[in-house]
Amino acid sequence: xxxxxxxxxxxxxxxxxxxxxxxxxxxxxNRLYWxxxxxxxxxxxxxxxxxxxxxxxxxxxxxxxSAERPKGSFSTLEIQRTEQGDSAMYLxxxxxxxxxxxxxxxxxxxxxxx
Amino acid sequence: xxxxEQSPQFLSIQEGENLTVYCNSSSVFSSLxxxxxxxxxxxxxLVTVVTGGEVKKLKRLTFQFGDARKxxxxxxxxxxxxxxxxxxxxxxxxxxGKLIFGQGTxxxxxx
Numbered sequence: 245x246x247x248x249x250x251x252x253x254x255x256x257x258x259x260x261x262x263x264x265x266x267x268x269x270x271x272x273x274n275r276l277y278w279x280x281x282x283x284x285x286x287x288x289x290x291x292x293x294x295x296x297x298x299x300x301x302x303x304x305x306x307x308x309x310s311a312e313r314p315k316g317s318f319s320t321l322e323i324q325r326t327e328q329g330d331s332a333m334y335l336x337x338x339x340x341x342x343x344x345x346x347x348x349x350x351x352x353x354x355x356x357x358x
Numbered sequence: 359x360x361x362x363e364q365s366p367q368f369l370s371i372q373e374g375e376n377l378t379v380y381c382n383s384s385s386v387f388s389s390l391x392x393x394x395x396x397x398x399x400x401x402x403x404l405v406t407v408v409t410g411g412e413v414k415k416l417k418r419l420t421f422q423f424g425d426a427r428k429x430x431x432x433x434x435x436x437x438x439x440x441x442x443x444x445x446x447x448x449x450x451x452x453x454x455g456k457l458i459f460g461q462g463t464x465x466x467x468x469x
Contacts, residue, residue: 248400275455277456277457279457279459284367284461284462284464285461285462286362286364286446286448286459286460286461286462287401287446287457287459288459289456289457289458292454292455292456299454300454300456335400335401337400337457339455345455346391346403346406347403347455347457348403349400349401349402350400351398351399351400352398352399352400354398
C-alpha cells in the first residue's frame with residue numbers, strides 16, 4: 245500500500261462553483277478524517293468517519309460542505325457555491341480504530357477560489 | 359473548546375544552535391503528537407507521547423510530555439539546515455481520536 249492518496253492535488257475554481265475532492269485511505273484503516281489548513285496555520289478538524297458512518301462534524305463545516313464515505317473505503321468532500329474564504333489545503337488522514345494509533349496524512353488538495 | 363498554544367510561531371537560527379518549541383493547553387489529551395510538514399505536503403508524524411512525564415528521543419530531537427498531560431516540548435540540538443520546516447503539535451481527543459493542532463512553528467536553519 246502506498247499510503248493515503250488525494251485527488252486532485254490542486255484545484256482552481258471560480259467563486260460560486262462546486263468542487264469535489266477525493267480521498268483514498270490506507271486499505272485496512274476504518275477511520276477517516278478531513279482537516280482544513282490555511283496558510284501559516286495548523287490543520288483544523290472538519291469531520292470524521294468510522295467505516296461508512298459520519299460520527300462528528302465541526303462547526304467549521306457549513307451547510308455548503310458535505311462529506312461521504314459510501315462503502316467505508318474512499319471518501320469525498322464536496323463544497324457547493326465556493327467562496328474565496330474556502331481557499332485552503334484540504335487534508336485527509338486515516339487510521340485504525342484504536343486510540344493512540346498514528347493518523348497517516350495524504351498530500352492534501354490545495355483549493356484556490358478566484 | 360480545546361486549544362493548543364504553540365510557541366514560537368517563527369524561528370530563524372544558525373546551523374549548530376539549539377532550540378525549543380513549546381505546546382501548551384488547559385485540556386488533557388489522550389496523547390500528544392509532533393508532526394513535521396514540508397510545503398505542499400501533508401504532516402508526517404515524528405513522535406507520539408502518551409504517558410505524563412514521558413521523554414522520547416529521536417536522534418537530535420527530544421520530546422517531553424508534561425506530568426499533567428497538558429503540555430509538551432520539542433528540543434532540537436545542533437540544528438541543521440535539513441531541520442527547516444513547519445513543526446506541529448497535535449493533541450488527540452479521547453472521543454473519536456480527532457486531532458487538535460497548534461498553530462505551528464516555522465523553523466528556518468541557516469547554513
